[in-house]
Amino acid sequence: MSQPHRRQAGGHIDRARRLAFTFDGRRFEGHPGDTLASALLANGVRLVGRSFKYHRPRGIFSAGVEEPNALVELREGARREPNTRATVVELFDGLVAGSQNRRGSLAFDWMAAAGLLAPWLGAGFYYKTFMWPAAWWERVYEPMIRRAAGLGHASGMPDPDRYEAAHAHCDVLVVGAGPAGLAAARAAGATGARVILADQDVLLGGDLLNEPGLEAWRHETLSAIAGMPEVTVMPRTTVFGFYDQGVLGAVERVADHVPEPPPHTPRQRAWTIRAREVVLATGAHERLIAFPGNDRPGVMLAGAARGYARRHGVRAGESAVLFATHDGAYDAAFAMAEAGARIVAIVDPRQDSAAMQRAREAGFDIRTGSEVCGTVGLTALRGVSVRGVGAAGRGDAFAADLLMVSGGWNPAVHLASMSGAPLAWDEALLAFVPGAPVQRERSAGACRGVHGIGAAAADGAAAGHAAAEAAGFVAMPAFPLPDAPAADCRPCELWEVKGRGKAFVDLQDDVTAADIRLAHREGFSHIEHAKRYTTHAMGTDQGKTGGIVGAAVLAEARGEPVSRVGLPRFRPYAAPIAWGAMAGEGVGKHFQPTRRTALHGVHEALGAAWLDAGIWKRPAYYPRPADADAWASVLREARAVRERVGICDVSTLGKIMVEGPDAATFLDRVYANTFSTLPIGRARYGLMLRDDGIVFDDGTTSRIGPESWFVTTTTAQAGPVMQHLEFHLASAWPDLDVSLASVTDQWAAIAIAGPRAREVVAAVVQGLDLSNEAFPFMAVADCTAAGVPARLFRISFSGELAYEIAMPAGYATHVWQAAMEAGATHGIEPYGMEALGLLRIEKGHVAGPELNGQTTAQDLGLGRMLKKKGDFIGRVLAQRPGLTDPSRPRLVGLRSVDPARQIRVGSHLVLPGGDGRSQGWITSVTRSVVEPGWIGLGMLREGEARIGSEVLAANPLMGEEVPVRVVSAHMHDPENIRVRA
Amino acid sequence: MAGYSGFRILLEGLRGNSGWHQAWRKPEPSPTYDVIVVGGGGHGLATAFYLAEVHGIRNVAVLERGLIGQGNTGRNTTIVRSNYLLPENNNFYEHSLKLWEGLEQSLGYNVMMSQRGVINLFHNDAQRNAAIRRGNSMRLNGIDAEILDREGVKAMCPIVDLDNGRYPVMGGLMQRRGGTARHDAVAWGFAHAADARGVDIIEHCEVTGMILAGGAIQGVRTTRGEIRAPKVGLAVAGHTSTLTEMAGFRVPIETHLLQAFVSEALKPLIDCVVTFGAGHFYISQSDKGGLVFGGGLDGYPSYGQRGTLPEAEHVYAAGVSMIPALGRLRGLRSWAGVMDMTPDGSPYICRTPLRGLYMTAGWCYGGFKATPGSGWCHAWTIAKDEPHRLNAAFTLDRFREGRMLDERGNGPFFWAQ
Amino acid sequence: MLRIPCPHCGARDEAEFAYRGDATVTRPGPDGDIAAFHDYLYARTNPRGWQVEWWQHSAGCRAFLKVLRHTVTHEVRAVANAAETLEVPPA
Structure with a gap:
């Protein structure tokens, strides 16, 4: 029969529709409104998982996020999600789930043999053994442990779904939409405040969903809230963390309730919510009691059984025992009886109470002054043993297939604690409740120990009012609150029933009360130590049901009250969150933005091979069919520059306008060399140091007008240089009248280099005399290029006669094409980053690999640039002995002795016949077009003195050792004749 | 105290695990020690262990404000490696890695050092x-x-x-040879082994001041009274500045x-x-x-x-x-x-401007893998009143001298290391 | 998440800002020696409590701001322009 444990009517279940699903390959049916857990229970599936360490059979224990046992692998293939709590999975048609952490079938898991070894597998046993022989840890012991440990299997396949990040602001955030949260949202919303009401459930109402008699109030409240335009209701949204300054993180499950997300829909959405005021109405988690066999499938939290009966119309068992320490749990017995189950007995350590009276009147068998001391059954509960409190022996046996347990309620204080609020011990509730707030938050309802729907709603309404008022809104008249009698949730103190057999305080990680005592015996007596030593409360449920019980067992062992032992510190996340949701949409291709120059399309049309320079895409080289390999392309391009003319996109260089009466003074201070003497219309190579005397950046900077300068930076340091200039202007020299503007994106730039560059540029640029006399090396002038406004620089990175044309980025393609046309007769070729690198290495120009944040101006042979007079950033600390030490490695050129033998960047330079110690390293390498063979730049101790000698380029990583000759870094045209041609 | 072994686990399992004792004692502090180590994290406990084990200095107290191993030792990503560029760093971390490789056997405690690559x-x-x-x-x-x-x-x-x-x-x-280790077990293992060699590990003992005389340290004031020693080592990463302020000097941290x-x-x-x-x-x-x-x-x-x-x-x-x-x-x-x-991303294991005060500090976020090496070098520096060659470069003065150990060239920016 | 009230732009997320060091140290003038620059660049009080810091509103107005912030609670109590002075309250 389908769903034998389903009630005929009642609950928030749409019985008219059937949803098919499978669990461990078996087909079942459920209904809309079910969770996977409720549907499994409806079908009589009791055994759903295996525990972490002993592989004990486990059933559904709760009805919410606190579930320690019923973890399944949900979905198949790339969408498989391990460790998914069946209790929070909304059932959908076609759902596929499987049990996990088992070897063999769920019913016959041979890893359960671990249970026989339990005396030797107590808390922390692994710290005391597996040490000999040492090599066996990685080879034998650890692989064994790792295979046995873990819970579910990850798919190992890329997640096919998409996630989004979203942002929200509100005056009042209400977390939790139970009676307190609903009332708080309504109260705050009525004031006109912007309110967000978030709840992890699909249906709002919390415990109201278990109270058919209050359905009218729930509906009326929801429709009142729906009528408030400033209130946003966010179901299926788990608020997972409370961060500084009123910022909370939440995850909205947009499409987890369907087999796969519809097109253009993310699976989940991660919200960053900035709230002026926060009302926490997160409810409470029921707590377990540690007694032998308290983990048997069929042992369930009382409130969960009640919820399955009332909300889902499912009997979690047919013959039930209730083991409770407070009146608040008794409604579970009534709910089960209503649902048609037999109440075998109610076991209560107390002697009398109001709830007991009513239960007795209802004809239930009440065992007062009693406790459950054992359970019977293998993979499902068959019976319960009951005895007088503290009595010895096995007690009386009751046949039952459901044991409902309630040791009281743990207020869900996670978010309050994360907000910084201390926790306070409530002696009546035997629980920690939030203390005085640190941030602008307040708790309401069960999460601060106010139990009962009526009381919680009243508390919530007050909190909602207070929050709205604190946010500057005026409170509005009251609204009707539900009238419901509250049962007394103050438990009598019973944490553990001692007896033979394992009494678990942490069901998921198999931590027993005995483990906690062992930890104490070994000195791990503080809750934080005990937690780490035993793994108590470290599972996916983070001890929501048993954390306090473990603390109580520890307290008893220490002979101190629980309040002194306390709980481990609460940290994010209040519930586990999908990795993909936290990651958002900025992953894979979008992990970082892709920055393209204005000429990107030109390079694409030329078939460029690309390289990543930071976030920029730059052409590496432009392959042609005739090129045998990449080197052939690079050498061809470089040769074109050396012999004819080449064209290159240099738009990525940082460009900063520096203007103002004090601009020259400012540049003199930020550059190690002098700029104030530079005439208008001239550029100068500049070197910037950091304050610690290390080289920061280089570039050519031009004087455009009396108070107007155009600074260029390397591509990599464009941002840092801008920040460096802004910082010093603001912090060190606020008296200087200087303005800065980054214009990197506004200006594109094209280098035209080679012996015939002048002819090409002359054909493109109008209005300038390009003769050497009129426009010499380092000249700068505004001009018109191909009919558009431009600026021409006669500067050279390649070591050839060269110009750079800068133009508004929108004209870049136009000017490039004009230059290509003008250069056609001169054999112009576009060249990419690789050829650019080749050319500058031949010329001995330093770049990123040499300006690596570890080198001084002297190291790079640029010491003469440092001005002798006047202050500049880095001047003082560059004089420290460690930086002026003559034994520091210096920049040299290197040439492979055998031109055919490749040398590599990252090889270290060692002396032939020496001790093998590194004397330096190779920073840049290329093949040369001037004198074929492999050349490079490097840093070498006593570099100048070694020019002319041979050293070895040692690359033990790749098993290479290549003789190289030390040469001047300036291998090509050291007299700078060509650039001045 | 009997050590840990598979045999003992077998035995204890048979008698209800009733014979296990405290992994380290909980002694009252004595009024004087030969050396006080401030900080009961991995580095402090390792310092104490190597003082006793290598240098025979056993009259040592480790003072811990809260619980041992609850600071950065218990809140890191457990990675162990020595893959550094600068010789000063890679030689030090390699020494540390070699200590890791035999740590279980040295301590008689399984810290689960796993050389996974x-x-x-x-x-x-x-x-x-x-x-x-x-x-x-x-x-x-x-x-x-x-x-x-x-x-x-x-x-x-x-x-x-x-x-x-x-x-x-x-x-x-x-x-x-790089890999991971079980972070908590490192603190517990060093505590267990140091304790077995006579070191007093004193938890819930916060240092509130330093007792100074004639430019030298004489001991510390604590929430559990004055404790004197001619030598004090700081191993309180994260809180070094708070302690050095008590000693009257500022550090680049x-x-x-x-x-x-x-x-x-x-x-x-x-x-x-x-x-x-x-x-x-x-x-x-x-x-x-x-x-x-x-x-x-x-x-x-x-x-x-x-x-x-x-x-x-x-x-x-x-x-x-x-x-x-x-x-x-x-x-x-x-x-x-x-x-x-630190402003160059490298640590300090050194003497300080105050005679008798030593420190292992400035671990940025690479401290876990350094634990045994840091303790070993710190112990050496305390015992000999001079650094070992492995930590000779890890001084506070290197910024005055311009001998930074800037592994990645990120410059003098604490937050950029 | 830190929220920093930029005097020019209003309260913004920390993600728009970049921390740029202790704002209680002053760069020595041209006469500063190695010791003075050492203290400026390296020596820090590193307080456990209130601290005046440089933050740049780098993804906003780009102003360098002085921010009075608590290093334990992360509370931001005051924000000022670069030229202004922020007093550190007693601990």
């Missing part, structure tokens, strides 16, 4: 070149390093997406916070430690099955031991970008530690 991925020529320079520096100093091509990365860590859409993986620098994260437990998925080169992200899997991962600093000074969302989002995004299969897994918990950040 550490791979640093690179994604472009510049990164590859830097990796080769670093790997060769290691090899020339006798440290194991291998360069992996894409296939090599795939073989070691098949779950990494080599073509991640933005920055394809070019290869990796691997140190096969800014305290920043670093978040770390763990996923739900899973069956074996990632066998090695792997770091992303295109964003700050590193990940490994613990023996319990949780994926342990982290990234960079939040970027502002903090003693708050809690992080904020933007950096966490970056870490998760980098994770999915490197391993798209992570998307459907779940983050379980995040926490943060407070780090002594």
